[in-house]
Amino acid sequence: MASTVFERNRPAESVVEHALQGTAHSVFWRDDLPAALTPDRPPLRGAHDADLVVVGGGYSGLWTALLATERMPGARIAVIEAQRVGWAASGRNGGFCEASLTHGHQNGMSRWPDEMPLLERLGHENLDAIEAAGAKYGMDFQFERTGVLSPALEQHELTWLHEMRDEAIADGDDHIVFLDQDAARAQVNSPTYLGAIWDKKEGMLHPARFAAELARVAEERGVVIFERSRVSGLDTSSDGVEVVTDGGRVRARQAVLATNVFPSLLKRNRLMTVPVYDYVLMTEPLSDAQMAEIGWQGRQGIGDMANQFHYYRLTKDNRILFGGYDAIYHYGRKVRTEYENRPQSWxxxxxxxxxxxxxxxxxxxxxxxxxxxxxxxxxxxxxGTARGGRVAYAAGFTGLGVASTRFAAEVMLDLLGGVENERTGLRMVRRRPLPFPPEPAAAIGINLTRRSLDKADHNEGRRDLLLRTLDALGLGFDS
Structure with missing residues (x-):
């Protein structure tokens, strides 16, 4: 099989060893938060009553709470978080705030082609609303409408770029720009680039500040947030629901489950997602001379086009976040701290x-x-909803949820309110995807799929029988 550019042009081992010497195992985004945005919120103690209780203090839970204050003025709203606000994916991601609600145009077209014009309009409206929220609520989450650059690093990927260009032209998407090799390298000076597509409408933000600001504004509007309170039970009665932790309980008319990658409180959803571990590096700030070497004046987010792709971006102080490629699944579907330490991936x-x-x-x-x-x-x-419509949930964002969590919050509130509109009428909203199989089939299937994706990257993008079969069945695994 053919080699990739990363195998053909490996750096010297001494360069890598020097770069990793003394690197701290810590999330930069959370370390970068000012103390004012990290108040020490109390855990849940005793019995409380609410109109709405939200389980999960990440983006989807916080957006739900904040938007609920607008829909239900004066309502009592509580958020329960097992760790700290934004502790999990919401404080660790790359900060790519993209309009797509379908994990890209191609994925959406393969599943809901007739709905894609509506899905894309709703996605862009949702992204615009996130940008507007900064001014509306006085939030600073370092939002930049820089767009996202998708470079081709191998010859076969240029064919994909040309197809994307032709499709954008046919659809009249003038915000999507094709760049040949010289134009791509004029934007970002990497010798690996053979060309690129630049979607100019997408945004970038500071992930942990985004979560922290959502929490701050929600609290200012009357939402109560309990931290370090792991929910152990969800009980339903004729007049509402009760969320139980080791230290207390909240009785409410309705509940939202925004637990993302963690095991669902609903048995029906236990097989609907799998936790896949992603690894990230952050550089020291670049000097002016170093910035001049690489260009990147447009400050775009970047995600290359391989199956096992990399994503990278600049921070406000000109550090480079560089992540992706490895996507590691561990047998048993567990979320464990020890899985976060993988030196070979870094x-x-x-x-x-x-x-x-x-x-x-x-x-x-x-x-x-x-x-x-x-x-x-x-x-x-x-x-979906459960427990007689008293509980709403959303999960399975698959690594592109920074913006779509706001859309999910709107959908969950619609479902709880019995609202029929463009969002709730979507097949993407009304139909559940196929679950992953139980173990050991899940581990075998996922790891075979990862191997096939790697093989495709080494074989001019050609997908083998396994990948073609999964495509036909509508099953996916994000690398």
């Missing part, structure tokens, strides 16, 4: 970083971390 990322930017030799990484992604078989979120 070393591989460091090698790929210096293949991408050899002119930055000598740069060090200050932070390395990992987190679990809630992967669904349809590559994007699914929705």
């Amino acid at each position: 070393r591989r990322l460091a090698e790929h970083f210096f293949t991408t930017f050899p002119q930055l030799e000598g740069l060090r990484f200050t932070h390395q971390w990992a987190g679990a992604i809630d992967t669904s078989t349809q590559f994007t979120a699914f929705f």
